[in-house]
Amino acid sequence: MNQNQIAVGIIVEDGFEGLQNTLRNVTQFSDFVFVLNTESVTIINKPPLVNGVNITYCKSQHCHQNCHDEAVLRNELIEFVESQDVVKQNNVNWLLLMNAGERFDETTLEEFRLFLTNELERNSLYVMVLHRLHRLDGIRHDLDEETIEPRLIPLRKGLRFQGQVRASILSSAADLMIRLNAAPGRFLLPSRQRDSARQKQWATRNRQVLEQLEKQGKAITNEFLLVRAEAQTILGDYVCARRDFLQLIEQTTRNDLRLAAYYGVWETFTFAPISEQEMTKILLAGLDYFPVDMQLLTFMGSHLQRQGKLDLAIRTFETAIRYGQTTLDIWHRLRIREMAITSLALLHRLRGEGQKAVQVMESNLELIVDRTEFNRHLLDLYIAELQEQKGHEFAATIWGGADLDLIREVISGACRASAGNWEKAVLPLELAYWDGCRDVLCLRWYSLALLSLTRFNEAVVILEEWNRLEPKNKEAQAFLAAARQPEHFNRIVKQFRDSQTKILGISKPEILSKHFTPNSIRRSNGAINGTIDGAIESAIREMVTFSGSPNSKGISTAVFRKTETTNLVES
Numbered sequence: 001m002n003q004n005q006i007a008v009g010i011i012v013e014d015g016f017e018g019l020q021n022t023l024r025n026v027t028q029f030s031d032f033v034f035v036l037n038t039e040s041v042t043i044i045n046k047p048p049l050v051n052g053v054n055i056t057y058c059k060s061q062h063c064h065q066n067c068h069d070e071a072v073l074r075n076e077l078i079e080f081v082e083s084q085d086v087v088k089q090n091n092v093n094w095l096l097l098m099n100a101g102e103r104f105d106e107t108t109l110e111e112f113r114l115f116l117t118n119e120l121e122r123n124s125l126y127v128m129v130l131h132r133l134h135r136l137d138g139i140r141h142d143l144d145e146e147t148i149e150p151r152l153i154p155l156r157k158g159l160r161f162q163g164q165v166r167a168s169i170l171s172s173a174a175d176l177m178i179r180l181n182a183a184p185g186r187f188l189l190p191s192r193q194r195d196s197a198r199q200k201q202w203a204t205r206n207r208q209v210l211e212q213l214e215k216q217g218k219a220i221t222n223e224f225l226l227v228r229a230e231a232q233t234i235l236g237d238y239v240c241a242r243r244d245f246l247q248l249i250e251q252t253t254r255n256d257l258r259l260a261a262y263y264g265v266w267e268t269f270t271f272a273p274i275s276e277q278e279m280t281k282i283l284l285a286g287l288d289y290f291p292v293d294m295q296l297l298t299f300m301g302s303h304l305q306r307q308g309k310l311d312l313a314i315r316t317f318e319t320a321i322r323y324g325q326t327t328l329d330i331w332h333r334l335r336i337r338e339m340a341i342t343s344l345a346l347l348h349r350l351r352g353e354g355q356k357a358v359q360v361m362e363s364n365l366e367l368i369v370d371r372t373e374f375n376r377h378l379l380d381l382y383i384a385e386l387q388e389q390k391g392h393e394f395a396a397t398i399w400g401g402a403d404l405d406l407i408r409e410v411i412s413g414a415c416r417a418s419a420g421n422w423e424k425a426v427l428p429l430e431l432a433y434w435d436g437c438r439d440v441l442c443l444r445w446y447s448l449a450l451l452s453l454t455r456f457n458e459a460v461v462i463l464e465e466w467n468r469l470e471p472k473n474k475e476a477q478a479f480l481a482a483a484r485q486p487e488h489f490n491r492i493v494k495q496f497r498d499s500q501t502k503i504l505g506i507s508k509p510e511i512l513s514k515h516f517t518p519n520s521i522r523r524s525n526g527a528i529n530g531t532i533d534g535a536i537e538s539a540i541r542e543m544v545t546f547s548g549s550p551n552s553k554g555i556s557t558a559v560f561r562k563t564e565t566t567n568l569v570e571s
Helices: 019-026 070-083 083-091 106-116 170-175 195-213 220-236 238-251 255-272 276-289 294-306 310-323 335-348 354-363 372-384 390-394 401-418 422-434 439-451 456-469 474-484 486-506 509-513 536-545
Strands: 006-011 032-038 051-059 092-099 122-130 145-154 181-189
Touching: 006 019, 006 070, 019 032, 019 092, 032 070, 070 092, 083 092, 083 486, 092 456, 106 181, 145 181, 181 294, 195 220, 220 238, 220 509, 238 255, 238 276, 238 390, 255 276, 276 294, 294 310, 310 335, 335 354, 335 372, 354 372, 372 390, 372 401, 372 439, 390 401, 401 422, 401 439, 439 456, 439 474, 456 474
Parallel strands: 006 032, 006 092, 032 051, 122 181
Antiparallel strands: 092 145, 122 145
């Protein structure tokens, strides 16, 4: 038996979705699991035993009172755990707090077990990382978020939570002179897509509680004002949310609440836009308070980019990368540093400074923890800058074995295509494809080469495969629509290009293709009954450079929560 025994306490409210998965997960590292049910009905099919571990259930004494006091519920769970004989008999003196639907990241489990055995300090309270996914499929996304919260707490008399709608244990810990430390391990929260209904329930509940408090004469300030603004954002009342965020910024003396309000007001810009001048004013005020905040600097860089102020945007992103700091205990973009780096590289690319873009990516490679997409962006740049040898060498960091040999053929073909030598490009791409390569890199460049040679019927087959692999990729959708209607090819591609140009804040899109050499290849195709002029090839050349910039999957890293582009094909 370990000298440090921990129990897991789970609060179940607003439905039981995800409870079973949470139970199966936590029984991997604790023999003592306690579930507090705050619902007015009994949990259906509650398993008394999971993975050989006994699960102890308790119905909240406050559920019949329609209790929405977060501190009351968490303290009730703590007191329930402390009262159990099994806890006293087994010297369980730590409680790990969780909610139904959360999971402990199993990739961090071994490190957490070692920590419990060797490093746990009795007079400490431990914060842990929470990672909220944005997408339902669990794939990394630019909008994935992260924060830290006190989750591993010592079972100490008097150590309790305070706060009705924004409960905190820190004040109580300070009174007892308990230190605040960090523990390894990470919790994975349900995606925003999956958790949307529950978030709206919580937001509605919080807004109703605050309305009652206001009727009772309670001033809605500080935490209360932030909770109301966040609730209104979730419920789609963006104008009122922005009003509350701005009021909080003006009134509060607490920097943590002010910074959270600046993050919140930025989110409302996407759904309820305001003038560019007003947006600039708000962001500048935020940077006056927090001049080295990584997320605010990146927001500002993105805003300046969309205004077409590329020089200022470049300097802002450079400041973010060099000096930017992340405030861990406020929800923030998990990949914010990667966003700043790829956005800076993209801006250099858009200005025709491809080598600078490569240098930005290469010099900051070590700062990126998960390089899955970052490596792809850098490979895109090597191809765009015709650095074939570097591309071959770098491909080994992404692929191995037979896949690597095929990808190197793809890179050779892609570099020829990037130089405008479409006829020479198509052979290695075709060979790689027919040898079984179905990587997006192959499908993209092979389809573009076929389109440039006006082999539309063949291109449609490849583009359909690309669309199946990446059904939300706007570039793939645009080229498939264009290939199916060659007579409208230029219009469809131009429509897509213009929509992306507007998102990126580019006023002179012709700079995107200036390094390409003219190509006089012309081919006939049954779909269009004869030869075509150079307009199609020109459109593809422009788009290759444009969408081949860092983040070819939609160019959203510098834009954050952008709205979807309009339909690409006119009805």
